[in-house]
Amino acid sequence: MADYQTFEHDVLVIGSGGAGLRAAIEASATGVSVGLVCKCLLGKAHTVMAEGGIAAALANVDDRDNWKVHFADTMRGGQYVNNWRMAELHAREAPARVRELEAWGAVFDRTPDGRILQRNFGGHKYPRLAHVGDRTGLEMLRTLQDHGVHQGIDVHMECTILTLLKEGDRVVGAFGYEREKGTFRVYRAKAVVLATGGIGRAFKITSNSWDCTGDGHSLAYHAGAELIDMEFVQFHPTGMVWPPSVCGILVTEGVRGEGGVLRNSEGKRFMFGDIPENYRSQTADNEEEGWRYTQGDRDARRPPELLTRDHVARCIVREIKEGRGSPHGGVFLDISWIRKKLSNASEHIKRKLPSMYHQFKQLANIDITAEAMEVGPTTHYIMGGIRVDADTQMSRLPGLFAAGECAAGINGANRLGGNSLSDLLVFGKRAGEYAAQFSRENKTGVVNPGQIEETVSEALESFNRGSKGSAADGNPYEIQYELQRFMQDLVGIVRKETEMTEAIDRITELWIRSKSVAAHGNRQYNPAWHTALDLRSLLTVSEAITVSALNRKESRGGHYRDDYPQKDPALGKLNVVVWKGRDGTIQVRHEPLPEMPDELKGIIEEMK
Amino acid sequence: MKTATFRIWRGNSEGGLLRDYTTEVSEGMVVLDAVHQIQSKQAPDLACRWNCKAGKCGSCSAEINGAPRLMCMTRLNDLPLDKPVTIEPMKAFPLIRDLVTNVSWNYEVKKRIKKFKPRRPDVSDGTWRMLQPDIDRVQEFRKCIECFLCQDVCHVLRDHRKHDEFIGPRFFVHAAGLEMHPLDTEERSQELRTSFGIGYCNITKCCTNVCPEEIKITDNAIIPLKERVVDDAYDPIRKLIRRFTNGD
Incomplete structure (x- = not known):
């Protein structure tokens, strides 16, 4: 018999970023008992890294804004393969979720008349992002954390979930280990919410934290839920490129929102040369107008640097490939030029972008108030994820809910900056609410001891190999690095059939090698063991991404195919769905988008 | 390639010792990079807590040459590399293992x-x-x-x-x-x-x-x-x- 400790909650939330905390708070507020499992320490989740702001049509800065404009912007940004209902709920409910944060103690930057200030961001028609300098994510996460800890939520820090426990189709709990001693834990729950965030660690160059290994995607997939839109990975246009050790760290879009411009090695603002047709009427055609927009001129149109992330990232790649890049393989992002426009530019930059100033000063010895930064695309976000019901956030497995980045639907083919933080709040709340409701309507399920035994023996295999010192002594770090390298090269910003087929072969090979990795020493806080266990998630999401990407034979949003560079209107009417077949292999199908009501179609037409 | 030696605390609440690891260093590296390199090549079970590696989450706190700092924001070229760089866990909290403390x-x-x-x-x-x-x-x-x-x-x-x-x-x-x-x-x-x-x-x-x-x-x-x-x-x-x- 495996040795483990058992915990029981009405609702178990897995993941302690913005979505998980918001779900836990909501469920707990309804009176049910809530457990919150954090892979890291509480308050360290990747949400702290979000910089620019939370998108919500508060209309504090521009009174022309409302939920309809936000909805239309989100659908346009997502190239219309978004789940319309999620986009609608998100646009309608985001303002209330932001105001609620203020009531819980968040301190947003202010307008001159004392309201929450909003800033410009790519793809948003009006200044819409509530923010705190460039550390909005930290403000949001800390506010939720400090509010949540007073609500009697049971927090399980530094615990990793290895499998979801099932009774028939229903999810009745989760099984995992805590890091400090390496002991196993059973969490029994009437409802489970996955809020595990992203998958950035499947790629070499990423803005994502250590723990963004796609655990929720993988847990849901192996439990029998469906994943959709997995081909849509967002490569943020501006990550640091130098020095090598910090390559991938995010440079907020806020830099461009505050007037920063992109230039190539010839000093040219190359974004003016490539403005997509569907954004032309909204985009400035000269530098002066672009500058006026960033300074709040309501009659000016946005500069092309603030086009959607997928497009800006591809333009940067083109400049680099065609030999007009910066010395370390990026392009130049310059905010220092605004000193020609503002007398107090240096102070202004430090106040608006304090973490960017420090990040470059400390890590690259660059003073962004005086010189240009070097930037290039970095793996940032996955639009795809667990398929859920738009209103309740429940997956096709009863009792299993998902919210935030690990759930899919709202963002379509490309997410607009600022929409992730509002997504976390809106759908975190909904997941918590409906999970609590499910837990009141259902009894605690029965846990299958066989499933636990199996998971334990799989989890400890690497130690058995380590103690025997067998020839197949694989290094888990090496396998992880290898996966990251080829996913970056073969399934990155620009994709093609031959390379992705190669990626599939190499994933298959790594699946085999992952079964021979060895861990040495004991189970107490053993990172080699954790890395070995994370491989399953990383390989699962890598496979799902690659299979989905092979399947969408067109270019749309975050998914760009060199062999199919155009959009295909027929493919624009469907989602790619993957799931685990009975034989254990990945299955894929196309599915038509849900039909949008005429009222919403009308809104989209009106805003075009 | 240039190398440097890192003198890292290894052990748990029952005891331990400082152990030397020599690894390659390159331009722009931070202390956390060196720890990761040592982890992946020489000491796979070296325990260290980290998350964002961008100075935003506050997970990788340690004492570097006796000074409390974030490992991810301490650049090697700000440290004297002609002698070993000492990396120890925070001392105000109980030790779990190696560089990880119970906070x-x-x-x-x-x-x-x-x-x-x-x-x-x-x-x-x-x-x-x-x-x-x-x-x-x-x-x-x-x-x-x-x-x-x-x-x-x-x-x-x-x-x-x-x-x-x-x-x-x-x-x-x-x-x-x-x-x-x-x-x-x-x-x-x-x-x-x-x-x-x-x-x-x-x-x-x-x-x-x-x-x-x-x-x-x-x-x-x-x-x-x-x-x-x-x-x-x-x-x-x-x-x-x-x-x-x-x-x-």
């Missing part, structure tokens, strides 16, 4: 501080009005990434082990962020004086010196809180005036 005490302390309690909304739509200059100070406190380096360096905790009587600089910053929040109406000065032990702080500013977010912990948080606590305890009229004017 759970901090989470318990925070629960004891009364939460934010806003005044009634200023406007009928449920919102408030605050001016930027009135929140600048609070925003400074809210930059805290909870790396607990200030707790680690504070001699009241580190040397005198007053964990039961003193909440430490991090939580004075937290309390100051609540007390100076323009909307907050809660009362915390009595416990600051008694169970939170603000009197133990003798303003040596060690905490301010190690803060990676450059929060002026002593000058902007602790000293004003000390004044407020004294006023509230010994000058009730000033306390009344302050409550009436609802600000500092």
Whole structure:
């Protein structure tokens, strides 16, 4: 018999970023008992890294804004393969979720008349992002954390979930280990919410934290839920490129929102040369107008640097490939030029972008108030994820809910900056609410001891190999690095059939090698063991991404195919769905988008 | 390629030792990169806590050449590499293993501080009005990434082990962020004086010196809180005036 400790909650939330905390708070507020499992320490989740702001049509800065404009912007940004209902709920409910944060103690930057200030961001028609300098994510996460800890939520820090426990189709709990001693834990729950965030660690160059290994995607997939839109990975246009050790760290879009411009090695603002047709009427055609927009001129149109992330990232790649890049393989992002426009530019930059100033000063010895930064695309976000019901956030497995980045639907083919933080709040709340409701309507399920035994023996295999010192002594770090390298090269910003087929072969090979990795020493806080266990998630999401990407034979949003560079209107009417077949292999199908009501179609037409 | 030696604490609560690892170093590397390199090639079970590697989550706190710092924000070219770079766990907290300490005490302390309690909304739509200059100070406190380096360096905790009587600089910053929040109406000065032990702080500013977010912990948080606590305890009229004017 495996040795483990058992915990029981009405609702178990897995993941302690913005979505998980918001779900836990909501469920707990309804009176049910809530457990919150954090892979890291509480308050360290990747949400702290979000910089620019939370998108919500508060209309504090521009009174022309409302939920309809936000909805239309989100659908346009997502190239219309978004789940319309999620986009609608998100646009309608985001303002209330932001105001609620203020009531819980968040301190947003202010307008001159004392309201929450909003800033410009790519793809948003009006200044819409509530923010705190460039550390909005930290403000949001800390506010939720400090509010949540007073609500009697049971927090399980530094615990990793290895499998979801099932009774028939229903999810009745989760099984995992805590890091400090390496002991196993059973969490029994009437409802489970996955809020595990992203998958950035499947790629070499990423803005994502250590723990963004796609655990929720993988847990849901192996439990029998469906994943959709997995081909849509967002490569943020501006990550640091130098020095090598910090390559991938995010440079907020806020830099461009505050007037920063992109230039190539010839000093040219190359974004003016490539403005997509569907954004032309909204985009400035000269530098002066672009500058006026960033300074709040309501009659000016946005500069092309603030086009959607997928497009800006591809333009940067083109400049680099065609030999007009910066010395370390990026392009130049310059905010220092605004000193020609503002007398107090240096102070202004430090106040608006304090973490960017420090990040470059400390890590690259660059003073962004005086010189240009070097930037290039970095793996940032996955639009795809667990398929859920738009209103309740429940997956096709009863009792299993998902919210935030690990759930899919709202963002379509490309997410607009600022929409992730509002997504976390809106759908975190909904997941918590409906999970609590499910837990009141259902009894605690029965846990299958066989499933636990199996998971334990799989989890400890690497130690058995380590103690025997067998020839197949694989290094888990090496396998992880290898996966990251080829996913970056073969399934990155620009994709093609031959390379992705190669990626599939190499994933298959790594699946085999992952079964021979060895861990040495004991189970107490053993990172080699954790890395070995994370491989399953990383390989699962890598496979799902690659299979989905092979399947969408067109270019749309975050998914760009060199062999199919155009959009295909027929493919624009469907989602790619993957799931685990009975034989254990990945299955894929196309599915038509849900039909949008005429009222919403009308809104989209009106805003075009 | 250039190499450097890192002298890293290996062990758990039962004991351990400093062990030397030599690894290659390249331009722009930070201490955490070196630890990862050693982990992947020489010491796979070397325990180290980290998350964002961008100075934003506050997970990788350690003592580098004796100084409390974030490993991810300490560049190797700021350190003398002609002798070994010592990396040790924080000393104010119980050791779990290698570079990882048990910081759970901090989470318990925070629960004891009364939460934010806003005044009634200023406007009928449920919102408030605050001016930027009135929140600048609070925003400074809210930059805290909870790396607990200030707790680690504070001699009241580190040397005198007053964990039961003193909440430490991090939580004075937290309390100051609540007390100076323009909307907050809660009362915390009595416990600051008694169970939170603000009197133990003798303003040596060690905490301010190690803060990676450059929060002026002593000058902007602790000293004003000390004044407020004294006023509230010994000058009730000033306390009344302050409550009436609802600000500092």
